Amino acid sequence: MARDQGALKLDNPWPRIGWASLAGLIVISAVLGFVVLSRYQQNDQALDIWGAMCRGLGVTADRGPAAEPKPPLRTPTQIAWTSSTLDQIAAGNAQRGAFIALNCAACHGESGVSSSSLIPTLAGMDAAAMFKQLDDYRSGKRLWGVMGAMAKALSAQDSADVAAYFAAQAGGLPVLTGNRVPESGRSFRESDPAKRLVFAGDPQRGIPPCSACHGPGGFKIGAPALQGQHAAYIERQLAAFAQGIRQNDIYQQMRAAAKQLTPDEMQALAAFYGTRASTGTAEGLTSR
């Protein structure tokens, strides 16, 4: 401890001790903090040393806004009725669709008229409705093993083509004109409960009239017309909506309505829409 005069000269003892301690302190603390703590106290076995040091610095791969999780059934569908979607459907090529429809014939019938009561008739169905269901099957929004596999094999253009083909087939569902049906009893005082639900709905339970979207008379894009459809199929879909098994209805409109229906009402509604069709032509529509 001589009279060292240069406080910053390294050949004096105190500066040597000071700088050496400083270097040791920084090295030890950095190794402990960025290697030992970051690497060996993390439970992530896949973390390498470089990744551990970055994590110690607060730089991680998952930095930034957290990735949006995608539960398969949270959004009911990926289809929105934008003009580009409608253009895509309108551009469907029925001739090409006929070729693709060969894959559908086994279940839905050669010309789209199904012989099984649980499989919907497609002939004459609105192309937009079919396009949407195919897309929902493809994206897993509507779950049905066979249809999911079939739809995954189709591109969006294929869907539009095959939808155009079936929409153009005659002999299945009656053609919808959008005209109001004049008789029909559109009144809350209608005595037949099924008719009352179809044409007037039940405001107390929050059920809109079915006909507003599915006909007869009313029509909404993407909602299939139901006249002439198999009754058993309709009833089964209502039950699926009511139990939340089927979830691809936009804004939960079908789930909300179906939940309010009793099994008897479901049966009656299915009978209203379906039985007449089973005779070939819908009674109420022949007058037009």
Added chain:
Amino acid sequence: MQNSSRLALYHYWVAFAVFLPAVVLGAWQMLMRSPLPAPLDDPNAYYTSVTLHGTAMAYVVTTFFAMGFGYAVTATSLGRPVRGMTAAWIGFVICLIGTLMAVVIVLSGRATVLYTFYPPLLASAWYYFGTLLLVGGSMIWVVLMIYNMAAWKRDNPGQPVPLPMFAITATALLWAWTASGVILELLGVILPRALGLTTQIDAGLARTLFSVTLHAIVYFWLMPAYIAFYTLVPQAAGGRLYSDTMGRLTFIMFLVFSLPVGMHHLFADPEHGSGFKFLQSFFTFFVALPTLLTVFSICASLEIAGRVRGGRGLLGWIPALPWKEPMVLAVALSLVMLGFGGFGGLINMSYAMNSMIHNTSWVTAHFHLIFGGAVVIMYFAIAYEMWPRITGKPLRSKALARWQLWLWFWGMMITAIPWHITGLMGEPRRVAIFDYSDPFVARMGPLAIISVIGGLILLVSAILLIVILVRSQLGERQLSTPLRYALAVNPPKHVPASLNGFALWNAILLVLMVAAYGYPIGQFLILKSSVPAYEVTRQITGAGVR
């Protein structure tokens, strides 16, 4: 010399004049938090009061006391008048204006942001200007301390700087380094938003900059107490300082280690990775070194004094000490509170254990024991020691001074020990209203009431302090012995240049600060993490919302 004394006395008076109302606020805050009915039962008033209490105690009392102490030490230890008296008075006035600005704005309800500012909370720009003036004005004091030490060294080449002067210069340097954080935060982040120059506020950057200040400021408060430990206590006990070199090393280590550790206040903050939090937590352990050195030195010095006074045997020197001296009594009480507070602090700074007590009243208890207890009780003792020398008017009664110290000790212990327990129970700090009908909170009720009793004892003690000082001031002037500092057992003849100045240690500290804070602060220049500010204005709500 006369002028230097008046300078010191003015600083002391401001410090203690602010101290008393701040204690009143503290006592009321405890009443407010307890199940007992409190006057002016308004949560907004509570947060305003917390802001005032914190700003007054942490910035005003300490800064003025340390400045006054610094001028007194400079004049007495160097044995010549303070150089730069005009600048010193200008600094005093600037600090006073800043204090008044901040206090007026807080009282008007436009700065209820608590003393740590808590961005994105935003107060009136005048509050920040006031704080900036107070901190900035004290930089004049910093320059004067360095200038006085340098001038003395130039006039006395090769001579060791007296330990008190060396230590107060270390304090001034520490304060300059410490204050850089809050000054940068105010100038770079908060004031631009408060003035409307920017629309957002980078809360992470602001909090990181404040963390530079947040811990080291405690050591700035602590330093006058430590200087008294080393230079006044052995003298008052009638002995000698155990080692002069140990004293120098202690103050150097405080300077170096108290700064790169502030991130242990940010353990729960998301803007930093775990690496730097651990690194600074690790550095914090080294602050224990100078504290342990001090405890050893002071006990050794007291043992020397006790044996000189005739104490025999292993512990016989303890009763032989002059316990009637306020300074000797204060150091014992101070070390007890330092022990309790220090061990609590070890838990705060441990990266893992911190999560048990983060932001609970445990933390409040810790710094009240350290600062409000160990440090402030030494401020009292320093005042009792220096006041009569400065004014030439001795204390009327040393017994009253001892009463005051004992009351403060018990008041602080009764206040803080229950806080530790409620903190472990999960009671958050800085909360005005507790629903004591909730069974989870109800368990804390009796402890909160005990704290209120401690607070009232503290209030009595604070009033007693002012009474003692005013009685001395109004008394008759008598001849008094000049202030003398303790000699070391082996007074230094020659000291290595490294222990007689701060060039080496400032260089080491700079490297350490770059290592500890370079990346944590630098990352904000790349990561944009500004958020909209939340302006705190007076909210009109009915009283009695509890």
